[in-house]
Amino acid sequence: MRKEVDARGRACPEPVMLTKKALEEADEITVIVDNSTAGENVRRFAASRKCMVRVEHRDGVSRLFITKPLHGGETTGSPDQTVMGAPHQAASGPMVLVIASDRMGRGNDELGAVLMRSFIHTLGEADQRPDTMLFFNTGVKLTVQGSEVLDDLLALCNRGVRMLVCGTCLDYLDLKDRLAVGQVSNMYDITETMLGAGKVIRI
Amino acid sequence: MKSFEYCVALFDSVSSTLLAEKLLKKAEILHKVIPVPRHISSDCGVCIRFSPDLRGRVEQALTGRVEYREICAL
Numbered sequence: 001m002r003k004e005v006d007a008r009g010r011a012c013p014e015p016v017m018l019t020k021k022a023l024e025e026a027d028e029i030t031v032i033v034d035n036s037t038a039g040e041n042v043r044r045f046a047a048s049r050k051c052m053v054r055v056e057h058r059d060g061v062s063r064l065f066i067t068k069p070l071h072g073g074e075t076t077g078s079p080d081q082t083v084m085g086a087p088h089q090a091a092s093g094p095m096v097l098v099i100a101s102d103r104m105g106r107g108n109d110e111l112g113a114v115l116m117r118s119f120i121h122t123l124g125e126a127d128q129r130p131d132t133m134l135f136f137n138t139g140v141k142l143t144v145q146g147s148e149v150l151d152d153l154l155a156l157c158n159r160g161v162r163m164l165v166c167g168t169c170l171d172y173l174d175l176k177d178r179l180a181v182g183q184v185s186n187m188y189d190i191t192e193t194m195l196g197a198g199k200v201i202r203i
Numbered sequence: 204m205k206s207f208e209y210c211v212a213l214f215d216s217v218s219s220t221l222l223a224e225k226l227l228k229k230a231e232i233l234h235k236v237i238p239v240p241r242h243i244s245s246d247c248g249v250c251i252r253f254s255p256d257l258r259g260r261v262e263q264a265l266t267g268r269v270e271y272r273e274i275c276a277l
Contacts, residue, residue: 118249
């Protein structure tokens with residue numbers, strides 16, 4: 001039976017929560033959203049659950065037709081465990097780099113800003129790369145237009161580093177329109193990425 | 204003659220580097236603050252990298268305003 005979720009007007013992360021709930025109750029659902037961030041978050045959530053997703057855009061509204069995989073797809077116990085990533089994979093999982101501030105270290109802000117620029121530059125030149133970079137709190141400032149490290153981040157992004165940027169933080173700092181690298185993300189993705197990581201490095 | 208990819212300006216302190224950066228920004232000279240390359244110095248410093256063809260302008264912008272140790276071509 002197809003279940004319909006109308007998430008129009010709902011603020012992040014509600015559309016994802018509603019989607020998660022609906023997927024527990026039905027194998028096929030339709031989610032209606034009215035902004036691209038919500039649509040993208042729902043799409044990614046569904047994809048992470050190995051669901052098939054088809055998207056239709058019309059009149060500023062997106063409809064996501066989501067179908068659960070035939071074999072359940074949820075291979076690791078209860079649904080909640082799946083959402084938070086599979087703990088047993090942790091030792092060999094992806095490397096996650098957490099940028100929780102636009103400064104490196106605490107103490108002197110001017111120095112911290114220089115160190116962060118140095119760090120991101122060096123990261124771009126290093127042989128080893130993180131699989132995912134998470135940006136939150138003032139760390140999101142690094143990902144917007146005018147950021148001194150934007151070129152380095154774009155280069156990392158082009159080399160396959162996934163970048164998730166906290167939407168709440170962009171919103172709070174009034175930077176949502178200026179995001180220049182990475183994708184707007186939410187606490188579900190951030191938590192899931194951290195718990196599913198083999199290694200988390202926090203700057 | 205070997206052509207160099209970059210030049211870096213080296214300073215005696217981080218604060219001089221930052222002052223130099225402000226001067227270069229003001230003069231609208233394209234540059235980037237980077238860690239001092241390992242083969243130049245092993246201490247944890249920062250320097251300013253720029254394209255060799257900007258060398259004259261960089262020297263002009265910095266001379267007399269901030270002390271720099273040297274400019275190396277890499």
